[in-house]
Amino acid sequence: MADNLVLMDHDGGVDDYLSTALLLTMEHLEVLGIVVTPADCYIKPAVGATRKLLDLMGRSDITVAESTVRGLNPFPRIFRRDSFSVDHFPILNESETVRAPLAAETGQAFMVRVLHEAPEQVTILSTGPLSTIAAALELDPSVEYKIKELIWMGGALNVPGNVDKIIEGGQDGSAEWNVYWDPPAAHRLWQTDIPITICPLDITQNLPVTSEFVRNIARNRRYPLSDFAGQCYALVTHQDYFFWDVLTTAYLGRPDLFELRKWETAIIPDGPSMGRTLVQPGGKKIKALDSVKTAEFYEYILKSWAR
Ligand SMILES: [Ca+2]
DSSP states (O other): OTTOEEEEEEOOSHHHHHHHHHHTTOTTOEEEEEEEOSSSSOHHHHHHHHHHHHHHTTOTTSOEEEOOOOOSSOOOHHHHTHHHHHHTOGGGOSSSSOOSOBOSSOHHHHHHHHHHHOSSOEEEEESSOSHHHHHHHHHOGGGGGGEEEEEEEOOOSSSOOSSOTTTSTTOOSOOOHHHHTSHHHHHHHHTSOOOEEEEOHHHHTTOBOOHHHHHHHHTTTTSHHHHHHHHHHHHHTTSOOBOSHHHHHHHHHOGGGEEEEEEEEEEOOSSTTTTOEEEOTTSEEEEEEEEEOHHHHHHHHHHHTOO
């Protein structure tokens, strides 16, 4: 199974649980662990929900670790509270015991250990801020060379960001939230030799989670995973919601659905554009998911969750 090793780092939003659920359907990958970064969540329910989801999917062998990093710009509480709801979903609480183990060490120390112990380089899938990975590199810079590639939901290249200028006073609206939560962490990763592929707002803005899609999931409700996914999306249908993390994760399962494009970019670490992913000739060479076969993507996730 070497060459297909994946370590996931998510930040506890609805989209993150769905990404976990999608990742675990990919039989060609070996998931070495799941780290939860305390960003778009409250950490205790987020870790609880992740472990219970692993149990639901029959993957109680995968360890979950709790990162203790702190971001510069917290996510709004109205987003973060979804972690409590998901942790209390009936479908995740049929059993009185939680079996998927919780790592004894911090998420960042767990990441260092898993990378060290891995027999081959590891792909990191990150669907939240890069703070835990930056902290792991701080603990042990040598693990950089155990990272094969970072696949990240983050950034806005040639479209506006999603950090609200009015709520986040003093900002110019160019930042994407996963960068903005901890701009220095993203900036740190941009100084490494780690190959980075991002899933920016440029592509995700074309993929809304529509009511029609949520109703299509409901038709598969007899499958536990579709029931779970439908519940998750029902929590967020009151707001504009897109396939952010799930789209990023789908790239691991069906790279053939995507076109990629190369960019040279820099992360702005401070000031009114803090958290901006700036297209800048001479900057770090990265790849970005540029387009996706939309109908086949929808079909892929519906089918993946029909179990
Ligand atoms: Ca996320």
